[in-house]
Amino acid sequence: DPHLDAEEAKWRDDLVAVLRGRWVDATPSEIVTVGGSRFAQDATGALRAQGKGKPTDTYELNLEVPNDGITGIRLDLLKDQSLPGGGPGLSGNGNVVLSEVECEHHLHGEVIDVPIVRASASLSQENYLVAAAHDGKVGPNNGWALLNTSGETGDRSAEFGFGHPVLGGSLKVRLRFESQHVAHLPGRFRIARSSQSEVLGLNVGPWEMAGPFDYETEEAAFTARDVWKEDLVWTPVDIKAGVVTTLDLPSSANQLLRCQIDVQVSQVATLLLGSDDAAVVWLDGEEVHRNRVARGARADEDLVPLNLSPGSHEVVIQVTNFGGVSAVAARFDARREFDPNLEVAAAMVRERPTLEDRTLVRSWWRKNVWPEGQSLRQASVQDESMIASIEQAAPTTLVAAERSEMRPAYILNRGEYDQPGDQVQRNVPGFLPPLADNWPRNRLGLAQWLMADEHPLTARVVVNRVWQHHFGIGLVRTAEDFGFQGEWPSHPDLLDWLAVWFRDSGWDRKALHRLIVTSEAYRRSTQVSEDMLRVDPENRLLARGPRHRLDAEVIRDLALSVSGLLVDQLGGEPVRPYQPPGVWESVGYTGSNTANYEAQSGDALYRRSLYTFWKRTAPPPNMKLFDAPDRETCVVRRERTNTPLAALVLMNDEQFVEAARRFGARMWQAATTHKDRIEHGFALAVGRSPDEQEIKLLLDLLHEEQKRFAKDASAATALLSVGASEPTEGIPLADHAAYAIMGSVLLNLDETITKG
Structure with missing residues (x-):
């Protein structure tokens, strides 16, 4: 776009003229070093270290203050091939660690500390940012360093802007190099000064706080105007820039925080604010930000622009706690849209800019100066803030990942972890096919090996488990053990054929289920003669169709389904249906969130058993009694037992009694005669129509129960009160209770809870 290029060129030419006059070389009038380092000035005006480097040192450079004052200093660290690492420093890799910069104004015999409130660098090493060089902390691991991501050094510069101009007298600049890394001192460097106001930063005064102020509700606290109270008492509080500071603030209460900002030139600064929970900001008494949000405090959650004119300004923050x-967390960013960072500025003023320089400048201009670019940047900042809020609110989970290097493994002498023997490599058992040479020795390689055509187990194991699901017993009875301790398959050729068919189908489980249930073997009658029972009691020869009791979860779901209570919603959180009292309490820890069981209400009582909350040390009794495993260990093959306790569950458990009475009401509403109603219920529970003898028995029982409940209304009412669902309206009380008994009888039939 020619118009866009012209606009950028004008901005660049105007700014280059300013930038080239911004910094002036400042040759120190005196250099004093604590450790005895010596320097000489070379032909370019840079200071060159003489002799070997010291482990640590502190340089004090005295600068005369010119008539137009000093607003900041710049330290240029210059690479030199004659230095040990070819970089700016005296260390073996050419690196430098500037621990701290301190400035003192000497005027008329007084010494005045000069605050450094702005810092930028052409490049900062990871974990050694330039901000650490003026944070008031001096330590072996603190400061600004020079290595890039490739571990290389080069020419580096750092600017340090003051909070106000230094006028008259002299300026002492103290450079402290106290890294734990030996001789990380400058080998060649230069000092420059500036008198331009653009170098100045924000001079932020100390923070104070007032409150807390308590309210009855969160809304009352958030909408309060405590900032306008006349009798506020302000006390000092230590809030470090960008650091999360805990406030002693009760729920539904406010805390006020304030500070003073002094600026020398008009600018738009940014307050980067994090709060727990809501926040309101005032600038010189005018509200500039309001965010009602419940969150944990993190640095830089809200970006609040502040239009600042030369002079002093008061910023007040109200934090409201919702619980x-x-x-x-608060800090100020004083970047000005016409003031590029140090790396961009260096690219702009270079006498012969490279293609990389021009690309860098154009990218910065489009992002920070071009109006449309600024809009995109603001939208990006808002998106990042939204993403951060979502990530903070979202639950986290652990994710497994491969190590970059394999951890060595050893044969342990007698299993003792501190007695490693020979080192071993990742591999598969020798009696199985080997890993291919091009497969990695990690989880991916293991997956490729398991799914390989020549693997003898994967397809057979899967097919056997599906067969077990439908027939009650696998072609290999020991579905959990295909090894030497397992049982030989009853039909090895069939197992092999199904395994190959399943593999060639693309591992299509749905097709495998269809193949089995449409087979002649599965569709055979389950009736058994005495000869069949004598020759093949377990039906391993497949002379008849499969017949076995349903699993615990299926029995419960079947009762809910025929009663019309089953909620078929997919997905969602675990639910807590009915359970006898005291089951959890006997094994739960007092402080645990599973110490006491409280059944839920509504649809949660009737969700599929798949969604039932499961406490492994105390599983649901109405499933445990039907041989559901406790899930303490993996169980591939469930046992099936028949005990009186199982029958008692079907007759007396609250879930099944409620299902029985709702099943009875469903039968009563389905027809107008008792015979038709019983036939309807029988078909729902069993899947076939009853014969004449079964109808007669059920009708006789129905008449007996009608007579009993007609004489004992309280017993009928008690029966119909079991469970959370209301009794069905429009059914006579005695009929309702009698049909509840009929529902219970049908749900207790062996044919109901047995497949085939």
């Missing part, structure tokens, strides 16, 4: 711990 739990409250905290705040």
Whole structure:
């Protein structure tokens, strides 16, 4: 776009003229070093270290203050091939660690500390950012360093802007190099000064706080105007820039925080704010930000622009706590849209800019100066803030990943972890096919090996489990053990054929289920003669169709389904249906969230058993009694037992009694005669129509129960009160209770809970 290129060129030419006059070389009038380092000035005006480097040192450079004052200093660290690492430093890799910069103004015999409130660098090493060089902390692991992501050094510069101009007298600049890394001192460097106001940063005064102010509700606290109270008492509080600070703030209460900002030139600064929970910001008494949000405090959650004119300004923050711990994090960013960072500025003023320089400048201009670019940047900041809020609110989970290097493994002497023997490599058992040479020795390689055509087990094991699901017993009875301790397959050729068919189908489980249930073997009658029972009691020869009791979860779901209570919603959180009292309490820890069981209400009582909350040390009794495993260990093959306790569950458990009475009401509403109603219910429970003898028995029982409940209304009412669902309206009380008994009888039939 020619118009866009012209607009950028004008901005660049205007700014280059300013930038080239911004910094002036400042040769120190005196250099004093604590450790005895010596320097000489070379032909370019840079200071060159003489002799070997010291482990640590502190340089004090005295600068005369010119008539137009000093607003900041710049330290240029210059690479030199004659230095040990070919970089700017005296260390073996050419690196430098500037631990701290301190400035003192000497005027008329007084010494005045000069605050450094802005810092930028052409490049900062990871974990050694330039901000650490003026944070007031001096330590072996603190400071600004020079290595890039490739571990290389080069020419580096750092600017340090003051909070106000230094006028008259002299300026002492103290450079402290106290890294734990030996001789990380400058080998060649230069000092420059500036008198331009653009170098100045925000001079942020100390923070104070007032409150807390308690309210009855969260809304009352958030909408309060405590900032306008005349009798506020302000006390000092230590809030470090960008650091989360905990506030002693109860729920539904406010805390006020304030500070003063002094600026020398008009600018738009940014307050980067994090709060727990809501926040309101005032600038010089005018509200500039309001965010009603429940969150944990993190740095830089809200970006609040502040239009600042030269002079002093008061910023007040109100933090409202909606519950739990409250905290705040605040810092100011004083970047100006016409003031590029140091790396971009260096590219702009270079006498012969490279293609990389021009690309860097154009990218920065489009992002920070071009109006449309600024809009995109603001939208990006808002998106990042939204993503951060979502990530903070979203639950986290652990994810497994391969190590970059394999951890060595050893044969342990007698199993003792501190007595490693010979080292061993990842591999598969020798009696199985080997890993291919091009497969990695990790989880991916293991998956490729398991799914390989020549693997003898994977397809057979899957097919056997599906067969077990439909027939009650696998072609290999020991579905959990295909090894030497397992049982030989009853039909090895059939197992092999199904395994190959399943593999060639593309591992299509749905097709495998269809193949089995449409086979002649599965569709045979389950009736058994005495000869069949004598020759093949377990039906391993497949002379008849499969017949076995349903699993615990299926029995419960079947009762809910025929009663019309089953909620067929998919997905969602675990639910807590009915359970006898005291089951959890006997094994739960007092402080645990599973110490006491409280049944839920509504649809949660009637969800599929798949969604039932499962406590492994105390599984649901109405499933445990039907041989559901406790899930303490993996169980591939369930046992099937028949005990009186199982029958008692079907007759007396609250879930099944409620299902029986709702099943009875469903039968009563389905027809107008008792015979038709019983036939309808029988077909729902069993899947076939009853014969004449079965109808007669059920009708006789129905008449007996009608007579009994007609004489004992309280017993009928008690029966119909079991469970959370209301009795069905429009059915006579005695009929309702009698049909509840009929529902219970049908749900207790062996044919109901048995497949085939």
